[in-house]
Amino acid sequence: MSLLEVRNLRKAYGALKVTDDLDLTVEEGEIHAIIGPNGAGKSTLIAQLSGESLSDGGSVRFADAEMMGMAMHRRVRAGISRSFQITSILPGFTALENVATAVQARTGSSFRFFSPVDQENRLNDQALEALDRVGIADRAFFRAGSLSHGEKRQLELAIALATRPRLLLLDEPLAGTSGQEAERLVEVMHSLRGQVTLVLIEHDMAAVFSLADRVSVLVYGQIIATGPPDIIRADPKVRQAYLGEESAGAGDVAD
Numbered sequence: 529m530s531l532l533e534v535r536n537l538r539k540a541y542g543a544l545k546v547t548d549d550l551d552l553t554v555e556e557g558e559i560h561a562i563i564g565p566n567g568a569g570k571s572t573l574i575a576q577l578s579g580e581s582l583s584d585g586g587s588v589r590f591a592d593a594e595m596m597g598m599a600m601h602r603r604v605r606a607g608i609s610r611s612f613q614i615t616s617i618l619p620g621f622t623a624l625e626n627v628a629t630a631v632q633a634r635t636g637s638s639f640r641f642f643s644p645v646d647q648e649n650r651l652n653d654q655a656l657e658a659l660d661r662v663g664i665a666d667r668a669f670f671r672a673g674s675l676s677h678g679e680k681r682q683l684e685l686a687i688a689l690a691t692r693p694r695l696l697l698l699d700e701p702l703a704g705t706s707g708q709e710a711e712r713l714v715e716v717m718h719s720l721r722g723q724v725t726l727v728l729i730e731h732d733m734a735a736v737f738s739l740a741d742r743v744s745v746l747v748y749g750q751i752i753a754t755g756p757p758d759i760i761r762a763d764p765k766v767r768q769a770y771l772g773e774e775s776a777g778a779g780d781v782a783d
């Protein structure tokens with residue numbers, strides 16, 4: 529059984545079918561990248577999987593349970609988490625407070641059986657562990673607003689990891705980062721391999737091809753190919769859809 533099985537997933541905005549009978553399978557422990565041209569429906573798909581956006585139909589089975597119709601906080605408890613955007617980080621709070629606050633907000637009342645002091649300790653422990661996993665435990669007591677852009681992206685990852693997901697959905701984790709920051713984040717994602725299943729959308733092809741175990745190509749709301757990076761790179765269908773090539777010639781999808 530696969531960890532995530534998406535079948536015939538649909539979503540339309542008016543006449544525009546953004547997710548068009550989409551099928552996708554994600555195996556436990558893999559890093560699965562979703563690539564595709566601008567407007568292909570990648571962010572919409574992530575939003576549908578996380579429960580942030582309602583779907584019009586289809587099935588999303590996660591760990592053999594149906595997620596369709598389930599609210600986002602219930603999916604978080606089932607083990608699906610998605611990255612926050614930097615814009616949702618509170619700049620005046622410390623990195624630790626940001627993670628703890630987000631965990632509390634996302635898991636709802638799951639700590640309610642503990643005393644307030646216990647609740648705070650548990651939240652802080654969980655938050656610190658997450659900051660450590662992304663390599664910024666030494667920034668725990670720094671105000672989030674004072675962190676570098678790359679560290680803020682690490683903080684986003686920590687927020688998503690702090691709910692201890694089995695499946696982590698990342699929407700462009702490298703966006704806006706410089707070369708060194710991107711390298712650091714790729715290292716962090718590598719270090720998560722095997723601990724958590726990752727589904728990520730990313731435009732940085734070098735990162736995608738170095739990180740992903742499998743890549744799915746999304747075009748006009750449908751997955752047109754899924755496979756290991758080398759197979760995807762060489763797939764004529766992918767090259768045509770991506771580059772508008774009349775025929776697949778020499779060279780790669782992107783490097």
Ligand SMILES: Nc1ncnc2c1ncn2[C@@H]1O[C@H](COP(=O)(O)OP(=O)(O)OP(=O)(O)O)[C@@H](O)[C@H]1O
Binds near residue numbers: 565566567568570573
């Ligand atoms: N709330 C909305 N209302 C109407 N149309 C929308 C809405 N959200 C997205 N769309 C449209 O759905 C299509 C897919 O958008 P989406 O953001 O999912 O694509 P994407 O593959 O993530 O693109 P990009 O790579 O540019 O981020 C686009 O044509 C977009 O304009």
